[in-house]
Amino acid sequence: MGVPEEAERLVSGGAEDVERAAEAALRPKRLDEFVGQRVVREQLGLVLEAALARGRAPDHVLLSGPPGLGKTTLAMIIAAELGTSVRVTSGPAIQHAGDLAAVLSSLEENEVLFLDEIHRIARPAEELLYVAMEDFRVDVVVGKGAGANAIGLALPPFTVVGATTRAGLLPAPLRDRFGFTGHLEFYEDEELVRVLERSAGLLGVDLHRAAANEIARRSRGTPRIANRLLRRVRDWAQVRGDGTLDRAAARSALEVYEVDEIGLDRLDRAVLHALCVRFGGGPVGLTTLAVAVGEEPETVETVAEPFLVREGLMGRTPRGRVATTRTWQHLHLRPPPSAPTLFA
């Protein structure tokens, strides 16, 4: 049976256009509204406070972690805390050095430049970025061929906030130009309950505590997913229920959208199924596994794997990905005698 498109999207980490506006409305605006991530919040708070006290743009900030944990939100918060504006662009949008030069040369003093998916910036633009971040200068090439001239253009001080799901892919010279790196972790259920209660307040709905617990438990440790599930539960309560957002409404709604007891989505389940059924529990290489589920290796590695590994549903060994005892249990399958025994 095919999974309805909405159900597929519901628990995936990526933000779809149609959901963006709803998401933006729920974004915390200041650091003290940002739930969880205690360590990053404290460290970043210090960086910002010190910069404000000195009256200078802070060091460049790199934020890493799986999708939907709050990197974009933090970039906006950084600008708000500094009382400045933010320019938003992303690695895939910068395919030529000229694209980046145009953005850089239009920056205003102390502005924040948010570079999402920074690991995907084209190589020639990357070099331009090194210089801009270090020396606040951009070399613009004027003319063509033998008559071409590079003119150095001084830039006002600004702060790059880079976001990446794959910090390991950033070349060392780029990584080194960030004065502060914050790694975002998956959220605890208790923290997601706080995210949900805050969102319910903004949406003007009365979310019962038991419903919040139920949604939090099935949100893959990810605020974006928690907020999406909340909106779907609200839909269900409005259309099929009596408008009450209680535990029964949450369970019924999540059943309609095929979100399982621990929040695994279609991709997670496909990966685990392939790992156990096609590859006998592994070990199997990332690329082979990705081909088996019809996805890009990068998607499997950055969207599905971090949560599966955290939950002890998949092991990563030097020889490849392996199932754990918990994987077999979760899929209600019996491991073949030849399966590797990795206890989670």
Ligand SMILES: Nc1ncnc2c1ncn2[C@@H]1O[C@H](COP(=O)(O)OP(=O)(O)OP(=O)(O)O)[C@@H](O)[C@H]1O
């Ligand atoms: N700490 C938090 N507290 C409250 N809400 C949060 C928090 N982190 C994220 N959110 C909510 O989750 C949504 C997704 O967050 P955000 O867009 O910042 O994620 P992201 O890490 O940038 O994801 P991606 O890399 O996929 O763009 C936001 O709309 C925001 O409402």
